[in-house]
């Protein structure tokens with residue numbers, strides 16, 4: 065019989081798949097472009113990896129013990145990963161998020177059994193009602209509380225150094241020449257990048273994909289719509305020495321590629337995936353058939369059906385032309 069003891073044991077070991085349609089414009093002599101499909105993790109994103117590693121380390125150090133509570137200001141993929149691990153290991157989970165977060169995301173966290181505290185967005189971070197202040201206070205006042213803090217926890221990049229990096233190296237038989245990924249906390253690019261550099265003696269080129277406006281590509285943190293990537297500050301989980309190059313991608317290009325991945329490659333993925341692939345193709349244009357490029361796709365597209373995959377939302381931002389859509393009457397005529 066073949067089965068896992070717990071869903072936590074299913075985290076990682078995600079497959080690589082060749083991108084053969086969106087790469088067609090590269091023409092003859094193009095490199096092999098492979099996507100690492102992280103939505104196949106049980107919680108649906110790459111963040112399951114850091115959740116397991118951060119919880120393992122906190123248990124080992126004694127920061128998190130039996131009956132403990134995980135407190136983190138997150139509403140996204142990291143929350144899902146932590147909720148899943150917490151549930152399996154018998155911890156309570158409290159997530160603190162700003163009120164701009166959609167109800168669907170809150171419902172996902174609650175479905176896993178987590179508690180969610182919603183705080184006003186329109187207050188200063190130093191205000192006691194802000195979600196930073198509230199999560200600090202809950203962490204202080206809840207007995208047995210532990211705050212993972214994905215932006216400063218070294219086990220975030222370490223999880224990628226220990227799992228994602230070695231998987232990519234083994235899956236490509238050490239033939240990878242270029243690695244492209246987006247950066248939010250920077251855990252993925254720092255951990256995977258460092259591992260691949262070490263294994264290849266510095267041969268593998270590491271390329272960061274970044275939303276236009278984010279600090280990693282020289283911006284000021286000006287707003288952009290792609291979620292989960294880019295920052296307005298430099299987190300300690302981001303290793304500034306690892307990327308050879310940063311490619312800035314516009315929201316429009318990111319979303320157009322996200323839609324193409326669903327329609328042409330059968331990969332229903334999130335906006336940061338489209339951004340990473342758009343950057344990967346720009347890099348691939350200058351490569352040859354001897355090169356092997358791996359691009360990491362962090363999460364799935366289900367969470368973006370009301371946005372990137374919604375024509376009305378896309379038209380509101382001018383990413384697609386507004387169309388009325390056909391009515392049943394028109395289709396019958």
Ligand code: PMP
Pocket residue numbers: 109111140141142246247248249250251252253291292293334336337362363
């Ligand atoms: N894409 C999505 C959708 C994410 O949630 C994240 C995590 N913030 C990333 C990309 C970037 O990963 P990292 O934090 O490891 O840089």
